[in-house]
Amino acid sequence: MQLLITRPRFEDTTHYIFHWSQPLLDEARRWGRKIFDLDKSKASRKKVESYLQSQKPELVILNGHGHNRAIGGHDNEEIINMSNARILKNATVYARACSAGKVLGQEIVNQGAKAFIGYKEDFLFFKNEIDFKDPLKDDYAQPFFESSNQVATSLLKGKTPKEAHIDSMKSHLKWIEKLSTTAAGDRAFLIPFIKWNACFQVCITEKV
Amino acid sequence: MSDNEINNDIINLVVARLGAIPPNVVMSIGDIEDSKTLTPADMIIEVKNKSNIGKKIIETQLMFLRSLKDLQIDPELYAITDN
Numbered sequence: 197m198q199l200l201i202t203r204p205r206f207e208d209t210t211h212y213i214f215h216w217s218q219p220l221l222d223e224a225r226r227w228g229r230k231i232f233d234l235d236k237s238k239a240s241r242k243k244v245e246s247y248l249q250s251q252k253p254e255l256v257i258l259n260g261h262g263h264n265r266a267i268g269g270h271d272n273e274e275i276i277n278m279s280n281a282r283i284l285k286n287a288t289v290y291a292r293a294c295s296a297g298k299v300l301g302q303e304i305v306n307q308g309a310k311a312f313i314g315y316k317e318d319f320l321f322f323k324n325e326i327d328f329k330d331p332l333k334d335d336y337a338q339p340f341f342e343s344s345n346q347v348a349t350s351l352l353k354g355k356t357p358k359e360a361h362i363d364s365m366k367s368h369l370k371w372i373e374k375l376s377t378t379a380a381g382d383r384a385f386l387i388p389f390i391k392w393n394a395c396f397q398v399c400i401t402e403k404v
Numbered sequence: 405m406s407d408n409e410i411n412n413d414i415i416n417l418v419v420a421r422l423g424a425i426p427p428n429v430v431m432s433i434g435d436i437e438d439s440k441t442l443t444p445a446d447m448i449i450e451v452k453n454k455s456n457i458g459k460k461i462i463e464t465q466l467m468f469l470r471s472l473k474d475l476q477i478d479p480e481l482y483a484i485t486d487n
Contacts, residue, residue, distance in 0.1 A: 208432065208441050209432040209439060209441065212432070261435060261436040261439055262435060262436055263435040263436045263437060264435075266436065268436045272436050274436075293436075294434065294435040294436065294439075295435050317460070318433050318434060318435060318460060320431060320432060320433040320464075321431070321432050322425075322429050322430065322431050322432070323429070323430055323432065324428055324429055325428050325429070325430060326428060336429050382424075382426050384424070385421070385422075385424045385425050387468065388421075388464045388465050388467065388468035389431070389464055391464075391467065391468055391471065392463075392464045392467065395467065
C-alpha cells in the first residue's frame with residue numbers, strides 16, 4: 197500500500213495538524229508502507245496532482261483547511277476541488293478538513309474513489325497556548341487528534357473504510373467516557389466539541 | 405439555526421457553559437474562508453453576536469444537551485438481585 201499525505205503548515209491551526217500527523221507517518225513506516233509526504237509548501241496543487249497521477253497511491257490523507265467544495269494545502273491553495281476530484285480515482289481518501297464531506301466527498305466517490313471519510317461540518321479542536329511549540333504534548337488537543345488519527349491508523353493497518361470509521365467513532369466515545377469522570381480535571385468542557393466532530397464525521401463508499 | 409430561534413435564555417446558557425473553559429485554552433474553528441482561533445472570551449463574543457461561528461458554538465452545546473435525554477441505562481448493569 198502506498199500513502200500520500202499532505203501536511204501544510206503556515207499558521208496556528210495547520211501547525212497543530214502538521215505535528216499531529218507525525219504519528220501517522222510513524223504508523224505507516226511500522227507497516228512498511230511507501231510514503232509520499234507533501235509537507236509545508238510541498239502541499240501544492242501541482243505536486244499533489246503530479247504524485248496522484250504518477251504514483252496512484254491507494255491511501256490519500258489530506259490535512260488542511262477546507263470547505264464544502266474544496267480542500268486546501270499550503271497557504272490555502274485549493275489542492276482538491278470539484279474540478280480535479282477524478283484524480284483520486286481508486287483511492288481511499290481521508291480528509292481532515294472542514295466541511296469537505298458535505299459536497300466534495302460525494303463527488304470524489306462519484307468520480308471513482310473507493311471511499312471518502314471526512315467531515316460535513318467544521319473539524320474543530322482546542323489547544324493550550326503553552327504547548328504551541330510541542331503540540332503532541334497538548335492534553336487539550338489530544339482527544340481530537342487521537343480520535344481523528346484513528347481513521348488513518350486503521351486504514352494503514354489494512355482495515356476497510358467502514359471499519360476505520362467505526363474505530364474512530366469508538367475512539368471518540370472512549371474520550372467522551374474518559375472526560376466524563378473526575379479524572380478529566382478541567383477538560384470536561386471538551387465533551388460537546390468532541391461529540392460535534394464525531395457527529396459530523398462521514399464515511400462515503402463506492403456502490404458495489 | 406436562525407437568529408429568531410436563539411433567544412437570550414439559550415445565549416445565557418451557552419455563555420455560562422463556556423465560562424468553564426480555562427483562559428489559557430483556545431479553539432480552532434472555521435473553514436478555509438473563515439478560519440479563526442478563539443479564546444474563551446472571543447467565543448462568548450461570537451455567541452452574543454450570533455455570528456456564523458457563534459451559532460456553531462451554540463449548536464455544539466445544544467446538540468450535547470439534547471443528547472443527554474437519550475442516555476440509556478443498561479437494565480443488566482443496574483439489575484437488582486433480591487435474595
